[in-house]
Amino acid sequence: MHRLWHSGAWIDRGDYGYLQRSNHVKANRDMGKKIPLIAWPCDRRVSRPLVEGGFKTVFPSRKVWEQKGSPQHDDSVVVCYTDGSRHDGSTGAAAVISWNGEKTTLRIPLGASATVFQAEVLAIRHAADALRHVPTGTRIVIYSDSKSAIQALKTWNYMTLLVGECFQSLKALATERTLELVWIPAHVGFEGNEEADEVAKEAAGMTVYGPEPIVPVAMASVRSAIRVKAAEQHTDMWRSYNGARQTKELIDVPSMRVSNYLVTLCRQDLRLFTQVITGHSTLRGHLHRMRKADSDVCPFCEVGRETSLHLLGRCDCFLTTRLDVLESQTLSAAEVRVIKPASLLKFIKCSGRFTLDTQ
Numbered sequence: 001m002h003r004l005w006h007s008g009a010w011i012d013r014g015d016y017g018y019l020q021r022s023n024h025v026k027a028n029r030d031m032g033k034k035i036p037l038i039a040w041p042c043d044r045r046v047s048r049p050l051v052e053g054g055f056k057t058v059f060p061s062r063k064v065w066e067q068k069g070s071p072q073h074d075d076s077v078v079v080c081y082t083d084g085s086r087h088d089g090s091t092g093a094a095a096v097i098s099w100n101g102e103k104t105t106l107r108i109p110l111g112a113s114a115t116v117f118q119a120e121v122l123a124i125r126h127a128a129d130a131l132r133h134v135p136t137g138t139r140i141v142i143y144s145d146s147k148s149a150i151q152a153l154k155t156w157n158y159m160t161l162l163v164g165e166c167f168q169s170l171k172a173l174a175t176e177r178t179l180e181l182v183w184i185p186a187h188v189g190f191e192g193n194e195e196a197d198e199v200a201k202e203a204a205g206m207t208v209y210g211p212e213p214i215v216p217v218a219m220a221s222v223r224s225a226i227r228v229k230a231a232e233q234h235t236d237m238w239r240s241y242n243g244a245r246q247t248k249e250l251i252d253v254p255s256m257r258v259s260n261y262l263v264t265l266c267r268q269d270l271r272l273f274t275q276v277i278t279g280h281s282t283l284r285g286h287l288h289r290m291r292k293a294d295s296d297v298c299p300f301c302e303v304g305r306e307t308s309l310h311l312l313g314r315c316d317c318f319l320t321t322r323l324d325v326l327e328s329q330t331l332s333a334a335e336v337r338v339i340k341p342a343s344l345l346k347f348i349k350c351s352g353r354f355t356l357d358t359q
């Protein structure tokens with residue numbers, strides 16, 4: 001939807017035009033209303049022009065920097081340090097330019113929606129624009145501690161709008177001047193870099209006047225907002241759904257962390273874990289409900305109904321295994337809910353309760 005919206009292909013008519021089945025269009029439009037970020041101007045990917053920028057990118061290793069120490073240049077060289085910073089939910093960019101014994105500082109507040117990467121790129125762009133008055137033939141060195149920003153300006157692949165604009169500014173500056181873009185390690189005490197870092201923090205703390213976004217929204221921010229909204233909706237649906245009584249007893253809310261773990265499991269382990277968590281297993285409690293067992297009483301301790309919670313937290317016959325694997329002799333449902341799924345699976349397997357099923 002986001003891609004269609006920003007490429008102008010999104011159907012946004014009230015009656016959905018000629019569409020017979022408009023459910024997806026409607027659902028997506030409703031989603032768009034809940035995430036304002038989707039409608040904001042987007043820092044989308046654009047094709048990079050197949051031209052040389054005319055500037056040089058240099059990536060000295062950390063070892064080289066350790067040996068070389070802080071960069072030294074004579075007064076004829078224009079030296080510029082750039083940095084981006086995010087602090088207390090707002091972003092800022094900065095550039096500190098030194099030339100002929102004079103120092104110029106640029107502070108660019110970027111509001112709440114800009115990412116640090118965007119700030120790093122914008123810092124370089126503003127520095128390049130500010131240096132356009134420098135006479136031709138001058139050597140200019142711009143130091144940035146963002147490898148990804150320099151790499152993005154160097155690569156022949158696709159770039160975003162902001163990277164494209166920065167590339168054009170650098171290209172214009174490099175005309176008849178010698179321009180180098182050099183990576184410098186951050187937080188190792190290099191004076192110019194530390195100063196730019198401080199100024200970027202100040203810029204991040206400055207008040208921004210005007211509506212957000214100050215810069216087009218990064219695709220990463222859009223993806224993240226959609227992911228957060230989808231997780232919220234999933235949790236709401238999970239809470240309002242009346243079924244899955246046993247699963248709800250053992251799982252609090254949907255979790256991407258747990259899902260990501262489960263999809264790494266082999267088929268047998270995933271089946272075992274799902275059976276225990278949903279209660280649809282060969283435990284007596286379930287078999288009795290399905291009229292496949294005469295009794296629902298636990299065949300091991302013979303005390304109480306054999307449910308998933310009984311096996312995981314209560315059955316006396318698995319006290320030692322529980323203590324070894326889960327570090328507790330008994331567990332309540334609330335305690336089971338906070339245990340890592342990997343530990344629960346380990347306990348289920350170590351208990352040997354389901355070994356008979358597979359034989």
Ligand SMILES: [Zn+2]
Binds near residue numbers: 306317
């Ligand atoms: Zn038992």
